[in-house]
Structure formats: structure tokens, C-alpha cells
Amino acid sequence: MTSQEIRYYAGLDVGGTTIKSILVDGTGNQIGEMVEVASQVKDGFEATFQQLSKALELLTNQIDATVTDVKGIGLDVPAPSSDGVIWGQANLAANWVGKNIRDTFSKKVGIPVFMTNDGNAAAMGEYVTRHKHFGGLLLVAPGTGLGGGLVLPGGKIYEGNNGLALEIGHISVPFREKNGELPSCTCGLKGCTEAWISLVALRRRVEIELADPKWKDHPLNSGELSTEEKAFRLRDFAEKGDELAIQLFRQQGFIFGYAIADMVRMFDPGLVVIGGGLAEMDFRDQYMEWVKEGFAERAWPMNQRSPLDENDLTTRFEWARGGDSAGALGMAFVAQEMFS
Numbered sequence: 001m002t003s004q005e006i007r008y009y010a011g012l013d014v015g016g017t018t019i020k021s022i023l024v025d026g027t028g029n030q031i032g033e034m035v036e037v038a039s040q041v042k043d044g045f046e047a048t049f050q051q052l053s054k055a056l057e058l059l060t061n062q063i064d065a066t067v068t069d070v071k072g073i074g075l076d077v078p079a080p081s082s083d084g085v086i087w088g089q090a091n092l093a094a095n096w097v098g099k100n101i102r103d104t105f106s107k108k109v110g111i112p113v114f115m116t117n118d119g120n121a122a123a124m125g126e127y128v129t130r131h132k133h134f135g136g137l138l139l140v141a142p143g144t145g146l147g148g149g150l151v152l153p154g155g156k157i158y159e160g161n162n163g164l165a166l167e168i169g170h171i172s173v174p175f176r177e178k179n180g181e182l183p184s185c186t187c188g189l190k191g192c193t194e195a196w197i198s199l200v201a202l203r204r205r206v207e208i209e210l211a212d213p214k215w216k217d218h219p220l221n222s223g224e225l226s227t228e229e230k231a232f233r234l235r236d237f238a239e240k241g242d243e244l245a246i247q248l249f250r251q252q253g254f255i256f257g258y259a260i261a262d263m264v265r266m267f268d269p270g271l272v273v274i275g276g277g278l279a280e281m282d283f284r285d286q287y288m289e290w291v292k293e294g295f296a297e298r299a300w301p302m303n304q305r306s307p308l309d310e311n312d313l314t315t316r317f318e319w320a321r322g323g324d325s326a327g328a329l330g331m332a333f334v335a336q337e338m339f340s
């Protein structure tokens, strides 16, 4: 093979703290290791471009190639964007907003770029890791908030007309807090799914429950733990079978499944992949049962199994497999498909 024939494609996943990057060859196989560099999204897009260029150099150096051998880039960003333009600041510096990041970066590196948001990228990564899966895939990934993405049957990301689809954390669910109110969401609305299924939600819920006299002797009520620390420790408590922690996660899982039922009613993806930190919990099998309880409460029978064969599940649930490389892998795959 002559040097002119070498074609690689890069996936660049820009997060709040790190940029993860992966290189694939012309058949979509990963070449070399995943490379991580620090993210500098809060220092502006120019600083981030420098880090992206550094990632491209490190990626190609490890296989004795050069950046000019990269013929296409898939880039994902942690903010809503449309046709290459960032529409919402999220955790970025202000100078990203209203800028065509895709075209500016493409011009800087001289390589064609596809850009989407991080939820879509991770959904695509989960799709790619399931090599023989050609159906649809809905990723639901709780973290600080609740993100997700949809891959259509056949393997295309569904971004919506304006790139604003799949904001699944902000569809409403009919669950109320103990005081009868719909909980407030970070987006400014009330009653969002994210106000129940996220780390932010868990912080509110643990404080509300701990105020109940029933839990006055609970270990999380002793000492001077911050709300963040209490929410963080809940997982350990749940893994040891603590009643309060189990109650909180059970409620969360049930509401999660209930919300997923409406997403399935809308998209019928066939496969729902649950990602985020939940995928690494020791008690995740138990958690999945709670999700399925909530799902069964709200999903129609035909969204659960075929009327022709009760063993033929029309919606399957799986845990995420891609780990923290899913976004970069998904983007490398899309770049290879688009630009080869």
C-alpha cells in the first residue's frame, strides 16, 4: 500500500474534563489505543481546538502515521448544536455559542468534520459495539443529568430537524415529591424525567428522605456529610442492602422504566441500552428489575412482547458496553462511513 492510499478516520469525544479519541481504518476497525487529553472547553473553543489537534497527533504518532492520513473526523460536543453551530452554552465557555465549530475546526485541520452532541455519539458507540445488531437502539444514560440518543434501524443517528431531538431528560413524568409538588429541573421546567433520574435528583431525594423521622438514626444522618457526599455514598449503602438506599434506587429505577415506556411508545427502538455510572454498579441486575417493573406498569403489551410469540420480546434491555470510549468510537465509525 502506498502512502497515498492510507486512510484513517478519527472520533473525537469532547467532554467536560477530558477529550477521548479513537482512530479507525477504512473498514471501521480500531487502530491503536484510545488517546485521552485534557479538555479545555471552559477556556474557549480555540484552546479546545489545540487539544483536539494534540489528540490527532498522538493518535497518529502511535501508529507511525501523520495527521494528513486522517481523511475524516467525527466530533461530538457536550452541548446542543445544529448544522455545526453550538446553540446552547451548557458547560462550555461563552465564546462557543453561535459559532460554526464544525466548519471552523475543519478549516483549521484541513479535514472534513461531522459534528453532533455527546448523547448521539455514545448511542452510536453502543450500536457499533454490537456488531451484528441492525435494529434501532435507544441509549438512556443518567449522570449528573439524564442524556441519551437514538440510532435508527440500519445505523443512522436521529438528530431531529434542528439537532435538538432526544432531550429525553426533559420529557415530563407524572410523579410528585412528598409535598405534592412536581420537582424543579435544572432546565427551569418542573416534572422533568431528569428531576428523578440523575445525580442531581438523588441529592434532592436523599435529603428529603433523611428528614423523615424514620431515618433519624441512619448513618447518613450522623456527622457532617455534604449532600453531594451523601448521594455519592448511597451506592455503597445499596450494595450492602441498606433499606433507605434500596428504597431510593428502587423508586428511581421504577420511574426510569415508566419514562422509558413512553420513549419506546414513540420510537419503538427494539433495544434500550442503559448507560452512565449505573452500568458499573454491583447491584445493577437488581436495578434493572426495578426499571422493568416501571416499564411493565406503563408499556403496552405489544411494546413488551410479540402477540404471536410471548418469547419474542419487542423491547429488550441491555447495559451499556462501550464504557467511556463509546462516544469516540461512535464518532470514528460515523466519520469512516461518511468520508470514505
Ligand SMILES: [Zn+2]
Pocket (backbone or CB within 6 Å): 169, 170, 185, 186, 187, 188, 189, 192, 194
Ligand atoms: Zn428539564
